[in-house]
Amino acid sequence: MAVQFDKIGDNEYHLDICGYTCPHPQMYTKKSLEKMAEGDIVTVVFDNPSSKETIVQMCEQAGHDILEQNTEGGKIRLKIEKG
Amino acid sequence: MEEKRNAMWAYIITGAMLLISLLYWSVDTYYMYLVVYIWFGFAYGMMLQYGRFCFASASRDLFAAGVPRMAVGIMVALIFFSLVQAILETINMSTFHPAPFGIHMLISGAVFGVGMVLAGGCASGSLYKVGEGNMTSLLAVIFGLCLGQAIFVDLGGIFNNLMPQSWVDKAMQTQAGILAGSGIKIPINSWFDYYLVGYVWHQPSFTIAKLISGGHPTAFHFFVGNALINSIIPAVILVCVIYYFYTRKVFIKRKKKALQKEGKEPVTTLGHELEGLWSMITASKRTSYMGILVGITAGLHILTMAGMQKKFGVTNFGHLLTRMGHASDTSLKGTVFDPGYWYITSQEGQVGAWVLEKFGWNMHDNMFFGYVNGLPELWRNPALWMSLGIIFGAMVMARLNNEFKFKLPSMELIVWALSGGLLMGFGSRPSLGCNIGGFFIRAAGGDPNGWVYGTGMVIGAFIGVSFLSWWTERKMAQEMEDF
Numbered sequence: 001m002a003v004q005f006d007k008i009g010d011n012e013y014h015l016d017i018c019g020y021t022c023p024h025p026q027m028y029t030k031k032s033l034e035k036m037a038e039g040d041i042v043t044v045v046f047d048n049p050s051s052k053e054t055i056v057q058m059c060e061q062a063g064h065d066i067l068e069q070n071t072e073g074g075k076i077r078l079k080i081e082k083g
Numbered sequence: 084m085e086e087k088r089n090a091m092w093a094y095i096i097t098g099a100m101l102l103i104s105l106l107y108w109s110v111d112t113y114y115m116y117l118v119v120y121i122w123f124g125f126a127y128g129m130m131l132q133y134g135r136f137c138f139a140s141a142s143r144d145l146f147a148a149g150v151p152r153m154a155v156g157i158m159v160a161l162i163f164f165s166l167v168q169a170i171l172e173t174i175n176m177s178t179f180h181p182a183p184f185g186i187h188m189l190i191s192g193a194v195f196g197v198g199m200v201l202a203g204g205c206a207s208g209s210l211y212k213v214g215e216g217n218m219t220s221l222l223a224v225i226f227g228l229c230l231g232q233a234i235f236v237d238l239g240g241i242f243n244n245l246m247p248q249s250w251v252d253k254a255m256q257t258q259a260g261i262l263a264g265s266g267i268k269i270p271i272n273s274w275f276d277y278y279l280v281g282y283v284w285h286q287p288s289f290t291i292a293k294l295i296s297g298g299h300p301t302a303f304h305f306f307v308g309n310a311l312i313n314s315i316i317p318a319v320i321l322v323c324v325i326y327y328f329y330t331r332k333v334f335i336k337r338k339k340k341a342l343q344k345e346g347k348e349p350v351t352t353l354g355h356e357l358e359g360l361w362s363m364i365t366a367s368k369r370t371s372y373m374g375i376l377v378g379i380t381a382g383l384h385i386l387t388m389a390g391m392q393k394k395f396g397v398t399n400f401g402h403l404l405t406r407m408g409h410a411s412d413t414s415l416k417g418t419v420f421d422p423g424y425w426y427i428t429s430q431e432g433q434v435g436a437w438v439l440e441k442f443g444w445n446m447h448d449n450m451f452f453g454y455v456n457g458l459p460e461l462w463r464n465p466a467l468w469m470s471l472g473i474i475f476g477a478m479v480m481a482r483l484n485n486e487f488k489f490k491l492p493s494m495e496l497i498v499w500a501l502s503g504g505l506l507m508g509f510g511s512r513p514s515l516g517c518n519i520g521g522f523f524i525r526a527a528g529g530d531p532n533g534w535v536y537g538t539g540m541v542i543g544a545f546i547g548v549s550f551l552s553w554w555t556e557r558k559m560a561q562e563m564e565d566f
Contacts, residue, residue, distance in 0.1 A: 003559070004562070005559070007565075019492075021204070021220065022203045024551075027147050049135065050140065054148055057367065058149065060366075073085070074485075074488030
């Protein structure tokens with residue numbers, strides 16, 4: 001597996017970091033949010049449970065909104081709007 | 084369907100551990116000593132997985148993502164553990180002993196710190212992540228902590244030339260002294276033997292309680308010296324520093340906005356600062372609650388092991404192995420690795436050595452295995468069962484929360500796992516401990532050495548994060564250049 005970042009719509013992106021362990025999911029999420037414009041949305045998909053705690057707190061502190069979150073089949077999806 | 088399957092696996096694993104425990108008990112009551120390690124390991128594993136408790140995360144996520152969750156969780160655990168430790172010392176039911184103090188702790192800690200960032204988890208963190216199905220962590224454990232460490236402590240030949248002559252001379256003198264005193268010729272063959280016997284053994288070991296009491300500590304010294312001075316005050320200061328640099332700005336900004344919305348003056352007070360501090364501590368309730376539980380459990384572990392030792396009239400499991408007819412498992416002085424509390428890495432090194440001996444590598448001709456820790460058969464290794472308990476406890480908790488996922492590593496992750504695991508192994512032996520044995524247990528037990536190692540870990544984590552940040556920045560730039 002490799003990091004995959006795709007544009008899926010107007011100002012909407014998809015970041016797949018499945019297979020990666022700490023700290024890669026949180027670092028890639030942070031890097032992608034830094035490069036996005038305010039209001040852009042990214043759906044981050046990963047399968048490392050401990051990264052979720054860090055990413056959620058990171059978003060909370062940076063002022064990004066988590067619009068949706070779910071876990072299915074071991075995969076965690078967070079839909080984040082850059083604040 | 085998935086939930087039912089996960090629950091079934093949780094029951095199967097727990098049932099298997101129970102069966103193993105009963106089997107040991109049926110063979111010999113002395114094995115209850117080993118069974119205690121299994122179940123405390125199991126408890127640690129469950130708590131670590133539920134609380135996402137990883138010492139690597141403490142400094143790594145602070146530097147990489149500005150998230151203080153784990154750093155705060157560890158400080159909470161430290162405070163509670165130190166209080167339990169002080170109680171145990173007071174009632175003479177502690178198995179804790181301080182380690183030789185010195186600059187070697189800082190250097191080892193830094194090496195370990197880099198390793199834990201690259202490997203994706205500290206020693207205990209890697210074990211619980213194996214329980215989550217993470218095979219990258221398993222690689223780090225097998226090749227780094229197990230095989231890497233074993234080879235590390237047995238390397239001789241040209242590596243011995245790296246040792247200062249003063250260490251060599253001291254080691255030879257010590258060897259002669261022990262031979263004259265006990266008739267045992269301690270094996271000094273590897274670079275690590277010269278390092279241990281010629282340098283580490285001659286460094287001072289102390290706790291704050293012993294220091295301030297002139298060598299005769301009482302309850303007052305245990306609580307004030309070990310708990311308050313060595314653990315609680317530094318932990319509280321660190322929490323305040325973390326709040327100030329990582330959380331305060333955002334919290335105060337939001338508070339001022341809220342005050343303005345209410346039509347009040349946007350001026351914050353000490354009360355608001357304390358509110359901010361509390362909100363940081365409680366931001367991740369599962370981590371903070373597990374911090375409390377881990378701290379208390381680690382203390383109960385010490386109490387239980389001390390109780391077992393008193394019950395069986397021994398100070399080391401090696402003595403029980405000898406009684407049961409397994410003296411060949413023990414070291415030259417009749418002991419095995421039996422820390423009496425939560426510890427990681429030494430037992431993994433024993434696994435590596437045990438495997439290498441099957442391929443003809445003599446692992447008894449060094450101090451670490453030959454004289455100090457022995458090389459018991461894996462199924463008679465109490466501390467190893469604690470590590471296995473951590474893995475299976477974490478597996479049960481992951482299954483119950485539907486978070487178990489078997490993940491094979493990519494080539495990139497294999498490189499991180501091997502390099503990180505090796506550095507963790509190399510960074511835990513010279514300090515005689517890792518994030519748990521080198522930092523957590525010691526800082527809570529009144530040994531200031533723990534903070535020296537912890538400082539090294541933070542320095543190493545900063546270096547590791549800096550490197551990973553450069554790496555991920557490159558990769559993200561490549562991925563996003565079309566957009």
